Amino acid sequence: MTELSTSAARAARTHGTVRIVGAGLLGSSIGHALSALGVDVALDDTSPAQLRLAVDYGAGRVARPDDRPSLIVVAVPPDVTADVIERELAAHPGVVVTDVASVKLEPFQTLQGRDVDLTHYIGSHPLAGRERGGAISARADIFVGRPWVVCRDGDTSAADLAVVEGLALDLGATPIEMAPDEHDRAVALTSHVPQLVASLLAGRFPDAPDGALRLAGQGVRDTTRIAASAPELWVQILGANAAPVVDVLDALAADLTRVSDALRAPDAPGARRTVADTIRRGNEGVELLPGKHGQNRRFEQIVVMVDDTPGQLGRLFGELGELEVNVEDLRLEHSPRAQFGLAEISVEPTAVRRAVDGLEARGWKIASTTND
Amino acid sequence: MTELSTSAARAARTHGTVRIVGAGLLGSSIGHALSALGVDVALDDTSPAQLRLAVDYGAGRVARPDDRPSLIVVAVPPDVTADVIERELAAHPGVVVTDVASVKLEPFQTLQGRDVDLTHYIGSHPLAGRERGGAISARADIFVGRPWVVCRDGDTSAADLAVVEGLALDLGATPIEMAPDEHDRAVALTSHVPQLVASLLAGRFPDAPDGALRLAGQGVRDTTRIAASAPELWVQILGANAAPVVDVLDALAADLTRVSDALRAPDAPGARRTVADTIRRGNEGVELLPGKHGQNRRFEQIVVMVDDTPGQLGRLFGELGELEVNVEDLRLEHSPRAQFGLAEISVEPTAVRRAVDGLEARGWKIASTTND
Structure with a gap:
């Protein structure tokens, strides 16, 4: 059994129906990812057009009044987050409610100030997004490899925490526990x-x-x-x-x-x-920043000159495939006035020699490699 | 006759020998580009090691005392730029001297303060560079499509100006005339x-x-x-x-x-x-920024899901070649934990339909396109 199917099985078993309020970029992306894992996703949004789009694109189905969700995800704009959390907690007693807003202390304090019972509320924040917003830009994979902050407090039960951290894990994210003020x-x-x-x-x-x-x-x-x-x-x-x-x-x-x-x-x-x-x-x-810089340091870069004609990149990557070189990352520099481009290819250090020798033998011009 | 060979012929005719003082990233890159055009490049550097590297990598030959350059390019660190310009003007009377330092008023005022005859000095600044410095990182193409500021003044003759602007043009850059303070x-x-x-x-x-x-x-x-x-x-x-x-x-x-x-x-x-x-x-x-953003707006982006196995990118670009779709720009998103990557491909707007339909017919999954 692969890791993915274990995870899918766990998701289906754990979540039953997941109700997502707010079908924008984050809500719809969570919907896509959970739907792909076989989870029943019930979507709600104050905008019928946004909701329709999200459903049409496969993020889930329209929520029904008789839904019995095992988890509610609030993914609405920051200024209405506290209101929607309060409403969902009241409408679904005992059900775990999380939100994905990018500020964590303010909604928490607002709800405390209103004496809302926050036993089953666990704030969270997936550090994921795209330049374009809306259901139309949603993508199941935006959480993969990203941190997902989970804000437990003294009241939080281990079972409730497992539901929210399980959501993050099912979507490929890494749960990180932080206090709301520490997150902010x-x-x-x-x-x-x-x-x-x-x-x-x-x-x-x-x-x-x-x-x-x-x-x-x-x-x-x-x-x-x-x-x-x-x-x-x-x-x-x-x-x-x-x-x-x-x-x-x-x-x-x-x-x-x-x-x-x-x-x-x-x-x-x-x-x-x-x-x-x-x-x-x-x-x-x-x-000190994690991520891209750090990751790329694991790889070596090879810069190959590529004629600016259709099929050249195909030939390049086809031949890299023949050489059994996996391309880990890739940037194409393309100057509007030049008749060629430069493809900067990141490969495992052990593959550099094989790639460079093999490409040169096939007539490619290597502009540089990291370890020149 | 192609544009390139016209330009090469002009370069060889105009420049005779070009003397480059300073064989770091910029000096060596200019040397590579001019050498490729058939120009005789005489390199000088206070560091014998740097000079040897630049020559070994093909940026030119070691300068000789009897060189009679038609153009001198000063490409030394900012703190010694004025001194080297003064020395070169004195050693080669009547020869056009330019520099490539990234600040233009200070060396000019320093030289004026020393009463140096600046008739044949024209400051310039190619807006080009790389993250890594030194002769070892030099590349002939770093000037292509980039602005190259040229600072003429009242004394500058049209003939001298043409030599420096010709250098910029021969290297694929766009000369832009500016006053030194305006540049700074x-x-x-x-x-x-x-x-x-x-x-x-x-x-x-x-x-x-x-x-x-x-x-x-x-x-x-x-x-x-x-x-x-x-x-x-x-x-x-x-x-x-x-x-x-x-x-x-x-x-x-x-x-x-x-x-x-x-x-x-x-x-x-x-x-x-x-x-x-x-x-x-x-x-x-x-x-308001020119360049990448603006250029990319000319193109549409298509995001294709790609299995993380060797040869997949080869197949993708091979098939784009078959579809006669030219890839203008390209970004690969690759998550360490995912079993697939996303290739964001920029293409001409007229090619989007052809690319998407053709790729889908061949079994590719399109995650999104700009005009979704």
Whole structure:
């Protein structure tokens, strides 16, 4: 029995019917993933159009009044999350209710303030998303390999916790237990302030001197990519997590003033060192991030020149297949004015020699490899 | 006669010998590109090891005292750029000297202050680079499709200007004429401040609460990617362009304080609007950037599910070739725990239907397309 089918069997056994309130990107994606595991998914949404789309795309069926869910997932915008959690807890006594909102303390405190019985509520937050929102962009695999924060408290039973952590595991995510305030401070640093920083930096571009932006390259494009995010959602998120965000912003503003003063008076004692330390500390910080960078370090990169004609990539990957080289990651650099592109291929270190020799023997031009 | 050979003929005719001082990433890359066009490239570097590497990799030959260059390219670190320009102008009277340093006003003013005859000096700056430096990372194609700023002044003759702009064109870059101060203000905004912002943000990570960075995702990774840059070079660049950088930092600090105050007092008049405007203005700003984003908008994206086994990408691209679909850009999402990856393929809008229908007919599962 494969890992996947064990997991599917467990999901079907554990969940019975899962009720998902909110058929946007996250709700529908959870629906797709659970449906693929054979779980009965009952979808609800205040927008009939969104609900219809989610059902048409295969995220689940329309919820019925007589549904008896074993788990309820609230996946609605932050400003209505507490209200919907309260309503679902009242309508389905004894059933575990979780939410997937990206701020955890505010809804929890709001519900506590209303004296709602939170015994069966466990807040959670899958760190997953896509640039495009809505049921139409939903995809079963967006949780795979991502962290899924689960906020237990003193009241939480082991059985209820297992239901929510089981949901995360069934969707391929890694459950991480955190307190709500601990979660909120973490995402202030790793998500909310980066969003503001990208927005503030990109927000200087409309005032740029004539022609200045022609000089923009990949660095500034990466630094500001998430500035394209939707204002409605972010106003809610930042508002709900204001205190931790302000703490990080204040620290950042102090650092910024320090380096700005150092550049203003470069001959002042320690000024050059302040600038150097800023860059060096950034080096250290970026090394601490998990994920892509770290993962890629496991692989070697080979850059192959590829003619810009149909079929060339096919030949390249076909021949890599013949060489039994598995491509772990891949970037294509394609300049509009050049007659060729560069394919940067990540492979296991043990496969580099085989790939390079084999490709060169077949006439490919290797522009570089990581261990040049 | 193809465009390339016309250009090569022009390069050989125009340049005779090109002397390149500094065989690092930029100098060696220019050497590779010119050598490929048949130009005689004479390389010089204070480091014999670097020079030997550059020659071994094919960037040119070792310079000789009796070289009679028609063009000199200074590609040395910022802190010695002015000295080397002065020396080259003195050693080769009448020969056009350009440099490729990323700050343009400071070396120009330094040389003016020394009463150097700058008639044949034309500062320039190719907006090109790679994450890795040195002769070993040099590549002939890094200038293709990139802007190459050329700083003429009142003394510059049309003939001298044509030599430097011809160099840019021969390397596939687009020459852009700018005044030195105009260039420096532009790169402060599009390169130097983004570097500092990425460094300052990543610089908060070493102080992150325990476990917080586990929640980092692609957004913060992109925002801080360039924080991995080398401190030595950046201390020089920021020091040489301090005034324009400080202007942008001051504006950014004021914007940051405004949004921070709004989050601190969300019920103050206009507070919510300040937060929304920050995100919205970031939306506008990021849309103004040229390049990748803009280019990609020309194309439609198709996301195809690909089994994580050797040969699958080969089959995919082979079949796209059979369908006469040219792949313009390509991203592979590969989750370590999943048994499949997602290949996001950019194609001409007119090819979407053909690609999707053809792939589905051949059994591929299409996860999404841009115009879903």
